Amino acid sequence: MKLTCWGAAGTVTGSMHLLETESGRRILVDCGLYYEKKNKDITENNRHFPFNPRGIDAVILTHAHIDHSGNLPNLVNQGFDGKIYCTPPTKDLTGYLLEDSVNIQMAAMDKTTVRKKSHKKIKKNISESLLYSYKHIKQTVEQMEMLDYNQTLSIFDDIEILFVNAGHILGAASVLIKVREENETKTIGFTGDLGNNHSKLMIDPIPLPQPDYLVTEATYGGRFHMTGKDVRDVLLEEIQNTCVNQSGKLIIPAFSVGRTQAIIFTLHQLFVEGRLPNIKIYTDSPLAIKTTRMYETYVDLLNEEAKAFHKKYGELFEFDRLYTLLNPEHSESISLDPEPCVIISAAGMVEGGRIQQHVRTNISNANSTILIAGYCAEGTFGHLLLQGLSHVVINKKERPVLAKVRQTDGFSAHPDxxxxxxxxxKSSGENTEKVIIVHSDPESAAALKDALNPQLHAEVAERGKVYELN
Ligand SMILES: [Zn+2]
Known part of the structure; x- marks a missing residue:
């Protein structure tokens, strides 16, 4: 068989890997949006595929995050009519995330081009420029075929697949693909995005059953998470210092899927333990509201701590003092209100979403804190904030950074x-002939490669290079 990595090669977005078998089957593993800051035009970067979408026989989707799923409706729009295999929660979450991705595309469009047109033309311009419409999203979801974890499914005469829980977000899977070629059977495993051990809500990632070839993520290659402190204590300390001692606001940028639920669950734990100060907590992301319901629906797939908590209290996320901001007007009024509070809002890297309003309002308030709760790619506003600059430019206006900018990696959704x-x-054995490293910046990929056993013949993926796996 042959493997070509068409995305997430030297980058962390745009995951898309093409597997071609001797029998001529063409399987695509993930079909994500590429959205690095230096190339801001999302639509043009993702519009064309380096292969014929009609020639793809099936897609395997590891999880719902938009850098893995976000270009599927475009693939469907361009003629792919096969099945998309994923776990049940991934099917549910992907529908929500794809709708949200239309908003991301609109926000990232070249506003100057749009501004030059008349108002009537603006709408036409936007709809023509989008990668896909809601119609294509609906069609994509209809093509999804669900497969539970730990069940083997024969998707073609010569190809079987197996999902194991990757522990990254709800529904995330690593996939083992078994390909029969002449008299020989070969296996290739894709980790997808892996979770961090001992993380909130999610189980630890389950190793793949030692495939012949392993394609692994390396987001945190060469880097180590800070350890030792319980995330409950981290949040408590920030709330105490900012909201109680200084009457300020604690602003937490967080991804709507995964991170937000982990933070709310941790605050809920503090609440039932009687340790949470009498401060209002606001969650401010329309997508997070839908996603949170989904975590509650699939509580059986969460870790033992979450299941035991749910059994005892009947709820994972709902508690007094937690408020949901439904509309932008409400969001703005809370942002401007001087009352101390905690606001959890998307997006996690402070690129787009309602978080921008909260950061803008609070960045020059010395009593407030912005707590970055995860990875911020270089070039994002979150990354810029972490540089410790005295001033930043927001909406063409220079503003002094007086709020404290802090960071915790206690909620990281990736292993270090x-x-x-x-x-x-654990996922490789004597039979493992090669490890291909994807989903990381070049430095992290090189650090992981150097640390691996030479017998694994690790290689950092190059975009478009064909790997002959025989
Ligand atoms: Zn992910």
Missing amino acids: HKGLLDYIQ
């Missing part, structure tokens, strides 16, 4: 360098 090495060691 050590976690990756442990996982790869």
